[in-house]
Amino acid sequence: MLSRVAEDLYWFGRYVQRAENTARLVSVHSDLVLDLPRNIEVGWSALVEILGAGTQFAERHGSDSGETNVVHFLVLDPANPGSVASSLSRAREILRTVRESLPHETWEHLNDAHLLLQEKGDRLLGRAKRQELLQRVLDTALMTYGILGASMNHDVGFQFLRLGTNLEQADMTTRIIDVRTSSLIKPRVADEQLRPFQNIQWMSVLHSLTAYHMYRRHERSRVTGSAVLRFLLQNREFPRALMFCCTMIGATLPRLPPNRAAERALERTRALVQDANIDRLLESGLHEWIDEVQIGLGRLHQAIAESYFRT
Structure with a gap:
């Protein structure tokens, strides 16, 4: 296989996964606004943080991180390379060049969604129609x-x-956990009044990764921070859990030409996740630990790119 085709297929998988995760984030956050009382402000800027697009957003909208600006930036803005529309557009362009490698039905569905966003996205982005568009x-x-x-x-x-x-999903899972567990809710009332709503915050983390029902089936108990983190980071059976993604990457690499640099990067990251003490991380150090995981995922991507795509 040509290295160009291999890279296109790799990025096609990443772009489709990115579009789905971004759409789900906006959808879940929109629902969260309705679930919390009015005296608790839900910061929309957290979604921009998750996607690491703070600089691009500031260039477009300054410090105005209200709902309208954030939603448009994340869903439709062509100047945002991580928006849903941009991700689907890039996946569609890749599909045009490797169409012979993928089933024809893939083009039909992806092209329909792309045209919907281009032609009707602005009209459907308000609260009344937003969930229909994102769905x-x-x-x-x-x-x-x-x-x-x-x-x-x-x-x-x-x-x-x-x-x-799987690499895109691993990256997004760590981003969602990092930001949503620290800066999602900005309290305007006493901590005692916020406690009844803490479970809603943890449930939103699960919903952001379509993990709520599988979590309840796995845990069979109420939602708690440590149990949610353990499920999303270390579960080996849930497809969006970090450990599951690492396992799938580990099962894929042996089916490609040998790449010792990628294998080493994956081994280090997988060991970091497997050996993590979740309760201790929840008390302090979660952000720093996730930074280490992110660096490991970055090294893994770099090793894959240098070995397979830059030849």
Whole structure:
């Protein structure tokens, strides 16, 4: 396989996964606004933080991080390379060049979602129609995964696509946990009054990763911070958990040409996750620990790019 095609498939997986996660974040956050009392301010800027787009947002909107600006920036703004529209547009452009490698139905669904955002996105972005628009993006992403998993040869091209998908999900899972567990809610009232709503915050973390129902099935108890973190970081069976993504990457690398640098980066990151003391991290040090994991994921991406794409 040409290195260019391998890179395209890798990034196709990342872009579709990014579009889905961003759409889900906005959808869950919109619901959270309705669940919390009016005297608790839900900061929309947290979503920009999760995606690491603070600089681009400030260039576009300054310090005005209200709902309208943030939602438009994350969903439709073509100047934001991480927006839903930008991610789907890039995935669509890749699909035009590697269409012979992927099932034809993939193009139909992805192109329909792209055109919907381009032609009707502004009209559907208000609160009344927003969930309908975001659900269309989510359905498109899930349908794409289903078509590729069921109808694409599981050859080396599929392995690169799967590599990109899992690495993107691992990155997004750590970002969501890092920001949502620290700066989601800005209290305007006494801490005692906030305690009844702490579970809502932890549930929003789960919903951001479509993990709520699987968490309840796994834990069979009320939602607590330590249990949520343990599930999202160390569970080996939930597809969006960090450890699951690392395991899938580990199962994919042996099916590609040998890459010792990528294997070492993955081994270090996986050991970091496996050996983490969740209760201690929750008390102090979670942010620093996630920074270490992010650095490890960055090294893994770098090793993959240098070995397979820059030849």
